[in-house]
Amino acid sequence: MNIFNRKIQYGWVIVFAAFTAMLTTSIPLYSFGVFIEPLTETFGWLRGSISLALAIFNLVVGFVAIFLGRMTDKYGVKQVMILGMAFYVVSLFLTSQINSLITFYLCFAGLGVGASSFYVPIISTVTKWFTRRRGLALGVSVTAYGVGMAFFSPLLELAISNLGWRMTFIYSGVVSIVLLTLSTYLMKSPPERFAAEQKYDEGEDIEEEERAADFTVGEALKCRAYWLIYFMLLFGGISAFFITAHIVPYSIDAGVSGFYAATLLTVIGLINIFGRVVGGYVVDKLGSARTLAVIFSLQAVSIFLIPQFSRLSALYLVALLFGLAYGSWAFIPGAISSEYFGTTNSGAILGTLETVTGMGGAIGPYFAGFVFDVTGTYDLAFTVAGFITVAAAALAVSLTVFFKERRVNLPEWDKDPRR
Numbered sequence: 434m435n436i437f438n439r440k441i442q443y444g445w446v447i448v449f450a451a452f453t454a455m456l457t458t459s460i461p462l463y464s465f466g467v468f469i470e471p472l473t474e475t476f477g478w479l480r481g482s483i484s485l486a487l488a489i490f491n492l493v494v495g496f497v498a499i500f501l502g503r504m505t506d507k508y509g510v511k512q513v514m515i516l517g518m519a520f521y522v523v524s525l526f527l528t529s530q531i532n533s534l535i536t537f538y539l540c541f542a543g544l545g546v547g548a549s550s551f552y553v554p555i556i557s558t559v560t561k562w563f564t565r566r567r568g569l570a571l572g573v574s575v576t577a578y579g580v581g582m583a584f585f586s587p588l589l590e591l592a593i594s595n596l597g598w599r600m601t602f603i604y605s606g607v608v609s610i611v612l613l614t615l616s617t618y619l620m621k622s623p624p625e626r627f628a629a630e631q632k633y634d635e636g637e638d639i640e641e642e643e644r645a646a647d648f649t650v651g652e653a654l655k656c657r658a659y660w661l662i663y664f665m666l667l668f669g670g671i672s673a674f675f676i677t678a679h680i681v682p683y684s685i686d687a688g689v690s691g692f693y694a695a696t697l698l699t700v701i702g703l704i705n706i707f708g709r710v711v712g713g714y715v716v717d718k719l720g721s722a723r724t725l726a727v728i729f730s731l732q733a734v735s736i737f738l739i740p741q742f743s744r745l746s747a748l749y750l751v752a753l754l755f756g757l758a759y760g761s762w763a764f765i766p767g768a769i770s771s772e773y774f775g776t777t778n779s780g781a782i783l784g785t786l787e788t789v790t791g792m793g794g795a796i797g798p799y800f801a802g803f804v805f806d807v808t809g810t811y812d813l814a815f816t817v818a819g820f821i822t823v824a825a826a827a828l829a830v831s832l833t834v835f836f837k838e839r840r841v842n843l844p845e846w847d848k849d850p851r852r
Contacts, residue, residue, distance in 0.1 A: 495791015
């Protein structure tokens with residue numbers, strides 16, 4: 434076996450390490466809904482107030498990512514992950530001891546720093562290990578979020594019922610120490626010029642023009658394609674995070690028991706896994722923008738359908754459609770960033786794009802909780818979420834019309850895309 438083939442095989446070890454880390458950090462992001470009712474019962478807090486913790490978490494994840502992306506490019510992925518593990522585990526333990534909204538918010542801010550340390554650095558590292566199969570590798574890596582959503586939500590619901598929400602956070606911290614230590618040990622950056630060697634081995638021509646087309650952060654921010662991508666992902670994220678945060682309390686209000694309401698996240702998570710793998714394959718064939726145009730359309734349809742049903746069986750069917758759509762695009766920021774702007778500064782550029790996760794994850798859950806507190810229903814929130822997802826699909830279409838999906842030719846109607 435030659436040295437190159439051994440490098441290719443280790444690339445899939447990197448995917449496993451990425452999967453493990455993102456599985457662990459999916460707990461506060463995708464299982465948040467199971468804690469809303471217990472916290473309300475314990476403290477009497479409103480849903481909007483509780484949801485603000487998730488908003489803070491996502492804001493921190495998004496904006497800290499800018500700095501962590503640069504740190505990864507400069508110091509290496511392993512160092513950033515060690516820092517993130519300390520923040521994440523300590524914050525989980527401290528969340529078990531909260532007695533006020535302020536401490537709850539501070540703990541989720543700490544969780545956000547930790548989770549951000551395990552997303553942008555890892556995704557940018559995976560993109561550097563793969564070229565032709567990059568979409569598939571990213572898709573497999575982020576299936577972890579689907580697995581976490583599928584299995585953690587009912588497990589945490591059972592744990593809360595039997596142990597209480599405080600002990601549930603403590604046990605989550607113990608499990609996180611083990612899994613994040615394993616992931617950090619396995620993760621490393623590829624050898625220098627590995628991407629070029631991989632392209633050569635796969636029979637692709639490497640032109641100096643293509644390598645030179647790798648953008649700096651400043652050049653990416655000046656490109657009009659960047660901002661189409663940015664707002665497209667922002668709109669899609671606002672609606673997606675609203676659903677994952679509030680579908681459990683919505684279902685409980687509709688008459689579904691707490692455990693079966695939590696299994697809706699299991700359904701979303703399971704189909705999410707399938708969607709991420711299939712989405713990765715489709716992105717490799719069609720490109721990110723065309724794939725997103727279809728996916729956001731499906732997501733919009735599912736969001737408009739959810740408030741039309743209250744029976745569990747019907748909600749399961751709609752959850753399947755939403756999970757397929759959301760799973761198919763959740764990993765795409767890493768892929769589309771590499772497609773349009775190259776991999777040389779992928780950590781820093783992806784870090785700027787990840788601010789959409791922060792804002793989308795903040796606006797969606799908090800807006801939905803606020804609407805519920807004011808109106809007593811989620812109807813208005815579902816309507817708004819559906820229409821902004823339609824807007825995301827329209828931006829994806831615009832991207833395919835005005836810009837080719839390879840950075841060398843980007844954009845068609847601007848002879849100097851860096852200007």
